[in-house]
Amino acid sequence: MHGFLLRIAKRQEPSPLWRSALVLFGAVLVALGLSILLLALRGISPLEGCRVLIMGAFGSSWALQDCLLKAIPLFLCSLGVAIAFRLQIWNIGAEGQFALGAIGATWAALAFGAQPKFILLPLMILAACSAGGLWAMIPAIFRQWLGANEIIVTLMFNYIAILLLDFLVYGIWRDSSGFPMTPAFSKNAILGTIGTSDIHWGLVHCALLGLLCWLFFRSTRLGYEIKASGDNVQAARYAGMPYNFLVVLVMLLSGALAGWAGFLEVSASVHRLQPSIMVGYGFTAIVVAWLARLNPAGIALTSFLLAGLRAGVENLQLDLQIPAAFGAILEGLILMTVLAGGFFLSYRIVVRRQT
């Protein structure tokens, strides 16, 4: 019997940087190639598709601003899940925590709308972070004391949160116009834009929070304990680290950051609460965190790129009538190919003649 045999061999030494970059680049190319194939099925020329996608994302100053605006909630949600992932707690619930943040902020805006800006805005942030954080704490408590899998619980909590948001805007918070949305926020509840641009101050919030996160992991004892527990739970137990507390804390922080993103969305972008704010930032955030390998600077960059992808896909929708689901498919493909590409960093394929 003669023939060729493909065998998988483990790499014996760690992959150099150039190979990681090559694999990442190749993975994105494969994902784009596959999506273009989808476009071709609808009779759209690949070149035209790519042009519309890229122009929509980064082709004009308007597009770039739109991209940046989308990157802001993405960055905060992603920063949040990355903190949880550091401890190897798989928080898939940023979407729901984002919704709760929006609900919390809206509650403060509606209840204390007459307060001056410098009181109302911090109040809204506090309400948003508490709502998002507490929402995320519940799965953490279930995990540590009831042994419930956090992946499933956080995932299910997303749907509860989204339905809760619907319940509120269709019910007690419904605007007098009759549409499923709250009344517009008072002037004081709105976070303004920077100078004459369309970019709101949320961008500065992102920069500060990103810096804080980096500082937290670099220089604080709790940050260190999270890092150590994430590397080896047994060693954390051995060293007397309060693991249960750390899990709850990490989920609280994680949810609070997603909640902050929810605040920015209602206060700075939409100026009211409505179901259309739920566009899946919380899910994309997981992709971002993973692609960026949990590094804050990497998360900033990746958020911007994936936000661009979203903007580009919107452009595809407008210009070429591509269904919105295409964006989700593209995003999913990129995550899949990048994760699959990781295989080539630890293994190689050997072709051998079989004898």
Next chain:
Amino acid sequence: MQGAVPFIQLDTLCKSFGRVRANHNISLDIHAGKILALLGENGAGKSTLMSLLAGQLQPDSGRILLNGRQVVLSSTEKAIQCGIGMVYQHFKLVEAMSVLENIVLGQSQGFWLKRSALKRQVAELARAYGIPLALNARVSTLSMGEKQQVEILKLLFRKSDLLIFDEPTSVLTPAEATNLFATMREMAAQGKAIVFISHKLEEVLRIADHIAILKQGEIIDQLSPAADLVPAELARRMVGRPVLLQVQREELEPRQTVLKVQGLGGNGLEQVDLELRQGELLSLVGVAGNGQKALVENICGLLPPRKGAVRILGQDWADFYAARQTETSLSYIPEDRQGLATCPGLDLLDNFLLTTRHAFSKGPWLDKNTAKDKLDKLLQDFAIRPQDSSTHAWQLSGGNLQKLVLAREFYRKPRLIVAEQPTQGLDIAAAEEVWRLLLQAREQAGILLVTGDLAEALALSDRIGVMFRGKLVAIMARHDQKSIARIPQMMAGLAPSEGESQKTYNQGVES
């Protein structure tokens, strides 16, 4: 058949990692039908040399000859094809699968699995080498010795002509070790080449046909065991200076009680009583798996006591651990260095901070600069290689990792030290260093030493306790020669009479 041409010939092999010369001009002949022992201190380059042979690493220069012809062992598979097999210290077995499945795993003999034919083949092999194994047994149910036999059968099944054993006796009972040596002899008799890596000098003298000594990456000595070759002489050649196997030890006046265990039960323990004072060292000996682990985990706060009481520094177990005083007063040096005592994926500084972090905390902040200064000094004092605090823990050799753990734990100036097999896998010089440190630490602490090495226990202890099936069957003072002579029987479960054990116990405490 053992002609002039060796099975494997290493010709001036060199391998460097950065500036470190792990192997330098290694030339060595490995003959079929002979047992070659490889001796050397930690970091002497034994692991690197074996990795070169197993195809995991490539030499920078030099040649490997197989039956006189040059080969390039470019991968582990290539090495296996050339008939080179390794029995690693940590077994590479699938616990949930049967013995047979583990042995035939990874065989590329066509697409279909011919189970009955394979089973016949393996059974014949087992018979030929006198290895009595139930092929249908699940690996998870086997003892360490039996698992090792599975590894050996696996290699024989792959028709390995050279079997390399990395510290094979470190996980075995004395009886299992004797068995292993018989199997090794049998394999050598049937023409296999054997390489045996060990730190235990007596074993090497007992089993080896030829001994090669590695030091700082070079082979400094090759000799054959002769009648006049004694362990001390071998040790001298290995470390290059006379090593006293007897440890210098002075009596200390025991002071206040640091640990009191009363009627401790549950988790496989039964009515364990012991008391430990500052200034004394109490060893617990016994075959692994007789409750030592549960006892240590109870004392060190990993497992709450089910029955009975544990008092540490005069405080109740629950109070002691609720107050989180472990960091300043109790040091636990666990057997499992990689899994429990360190974070392999973090650097040495982060690993140093693991149990010392509170000392470097200012409010919420962690003062890493001061910690780094302290660590850099410790890395020097304890001669830990490499001396770079940004190295990752997984890159350290076993001995250096253990030294790091010890450096960290002693740095805390604890008052109670629980050390589990602290010298396991260490070479003599490193083990001596550990012994010296432990004895020195008695000044300020009470030490509970759990060891499988009776010689170690006798050399260091003020009192010795024997564990069997969850019970502390006896505690005796070091000068109680009559009881000490009976330790082997006690380890096997032939307990002394009640009165005798009680008497020696009291003697031990009060003397």
